[in-house]
Amino acid sequence: MQHDLTQRHVTLLGLGPQIHPTREILGGAGIECAVGEMRNFRLPEDADIDIALTSIDFCASGAWDPLSSILKHSRNVVVLTPLAMRAQIIQALALGVDDFVSIPLNAGELLGRLECLPFRRSLDSVTTLDAGPLSIDLSKHRVSRDGQSITLTPTEYRLLELLARNQGSTVTRQTLVEHLWNTGQTAGGTNVIEVHINRLRQKVEEPDSPRLIRTVRGSGYCLQVP
Numbered sequence: 001m002q003h004d005l006t007q008r009h010v011t012l013l014g015l016g017p018q019i020h021p022t023r024e025i026l027g028g029a030g031i032e033c034a035v036g037e038m039r040n041f042r043l044p045e046d047a048d049i050d051i052a053l054t055s056i057d058f059c060a061s062g063a064w065d066p067l068s069s070i071l072k073h074s075r076n077v078v079v080l081t082p083l084a085m086r087a088q089i090i091q092a093l094a095l096g097v098d099d100f101v102s103i104p105l106n107a108g109e110l111l112g113r114l115e116c117l118p119f120r121r122s123l124d125s126v127t128t129l130d131a132g133p134l135s136i137d138l139s140k141h142r143v144s145r146d147g148q149s150i151t152l153t154p155t156e157y158r159l160l161e162l163l164a165r166n167q168g169s170t171v172t173r174q175t176l177v178e179h180l181w182n183t184g185q186t187a188g189g190t191n192v193i194e195v196h197i198n199r200l201r202q203k204v205e206e207p208d209s210p211r212l213i214r215t216v217r218g219s220g221y222c223l224q225v226p
Contacts, residue, residue: 005029005114011036013043013054013070018080018103022053025107031114041065047073051117055080055103058088064179071096072138076117080105091175094166129164132212132225134204136164145204155180156200159193163213163223172220197221 010033015022019035026033036049043049052074056063058081070077076098081089083102092100099113129136133146141157143150152160162179163171176193197215201207214222 005031005111009033009050010114011049011052011074013038013052014066015053015055015080018055018105021105022080022110025105025110028107029111038066038069042069043073049074051076051078051114053078053080056092058085067092067095067097068138078113078117087174087178091179094162094171094175096165129161129167131164131167131223134160134164134212136161143204150203152200152203155196156203159196159200160204160223163221167223167225170216170219170222174220176220 006029008031010026010031012019012022012033013036023033033053036043036047036052049070052070054066054070054077056067056079058064067077077096078099078101079092079097080101080103083089083100089100098117101110101113127137127139129138135144135147137143138161143152143157143160158180159176162176173193180193180196197213198207201210201213205212211226212223214224216222
């Protein structure tokens with residue numbers, strides 16, 4: 001379903017050299033847009049964005065850091081990126097990005113994808129993810145089990161959050177590697193993921209008979225609530 005974009009507002013975030021052609025395309029179509037600002041990769045806590053249009057260099061260190069803040073404060077998120085970054089695109093879609101537009105920009109493609117965005121009347125007010133006995137506070141990066149706080153390392157937290165966001169679905173080992181280390185390459189490859197999964201299990205469940213984080217042979221892992 002297509003929507004009247006003249007009734008919506010687009011905020012441009014971190015577009016770099018793409019900002020000028022983007023503004024020209026949107027302005028030519030009569031779409032209101034403005035340039036937003038982020039500090040330390042975060043939007044202000046009171047930010048309320050209709051459509052966020054951003055560009056992410058997935059190969060850069062810390063590339064994923066701004067995305068969580070943008071997703072939290074935006075009704076829709078569209079990312080400009082080379083389509084060759086297929087694995088990273090799949091990961092970003094799993095996190096909540098609505099769509100992607102290829103670079104260099106094509107006016108017809110950009111406007112067409114924006115018109116087909118699902119309209120959300122309000123921001124997602126959910127700040128916690130619940131998975132059975134586990135509760136994940138997304139704003140404070142805290143985890144508890146049956147009300148008892150659990151101390152996780154930053155890597156363990158990011159691993160658990162991704163699994164919880166895809167609760168009931170298999171997340172491949174390669175996707176986990178790419179999410180944790182941005183480039184998709186780290187010493188030990190997917191074997192390192194197994195180490196972190198084992199350590200995470202020791203903290204959130206009985207590691208010898210795991211019921212929450214399940215191994216999907218030949219593929220990856222799935223957070224499944226019994």
